[in-house]
Amino acid sequence: MKAFDDLYAANAKFAKEFGNSTLTGRAARGLAVVTCMDSRIDPLGLLGLEPGDAKILRNAGARVTDDVLRTLVLAVYLLGVDRVLVMPHTDCGMSKVTDSDVHVLTSEQGVDTRSLEFHTVPDQDEALRHDLMRIRSTPFLPHNMPVAGAIYDVHTGLLTPAPKPHPTAA
Numbered sequence: 001m002k003a004f005d006d007l008y009a010a011n012a013k014f015a016k017e018f019g020n021s022t023l024t025g026r027a028a029r030g031l032a033v034v035t036c037m038d039s040r041i042d043p044l045g046l047l048g049l050e051p052g053d054a055k056i057l058r059n060a061g062a063r064v065t066d067d068v069l070r071t072l073v074l075a076v077y078l079l080g081v082d083r084v085l086v087m088p089h090t091d092c093g094m095s096k097v098t099d100s101d102v103h104v105l106t107s108e109q110g111v112d113t114r115s116l117e118f119h120t121v122p123d124q125d126e127a128l129r130h131d132l133m134r135i136r137s138t139p140f141l142p143h144n145m146p147v148a149g150a151i152y153d154v155h156t157g158l159l160t161p162a163p164k165p166h167p168t169a170a
């Protein structure tokens with residue numbers, strides 16, 4: 001397990017200073033954040049949060065997939081979440097390729113990924129609108145729950161809230 005030795009060593013130090021946490025698995029600030037796996041994003045830091053405050057759901061592109069919906073249902077009904085922020089970011093790799101591009105790139109390395117859907121993001125604003133609507137319209141989550149979208153700028157650290165949906169939008 002040499003590949004992970006650095007992590008175990010770091011954790012041994014971490015645990016020494018950890019103390020005895022009294023946090024529970026409930027989100028103390030009632031928040032769930034859906035964001036990208038991009039390694040430049042520090043969701044807790046950029047939102048002024050600490051461990052215990054929020055549920056952080058990450059995947060490629062910050063997409064609201066079936067699995068994200070499943071997780072939000074559990075987070076809301078079992079773990080104290082009462083508001084959701086969907087937070088894609090600038091310079092996202094998922095906005096620079098299409099699913100077909102990915103299939104070509106992987107096939108060049110001898111892997112056929114055509115049975116996978118990557119949920120790439122040709123239009124980031126449109127994808128965010130779609131993903132927010134998915135959360136707002138699912139029958140499994142409370143209809144009056146605050147749901148917002150905001151784009152995180154990986155170069156400036158600033159978060160720009162997405163426009164509110166049109167009041168007549170379904």
Ligand SMILES: [Zn+2]
Binds near residue numbers: 092
């Ligand atoms: Zn990304």
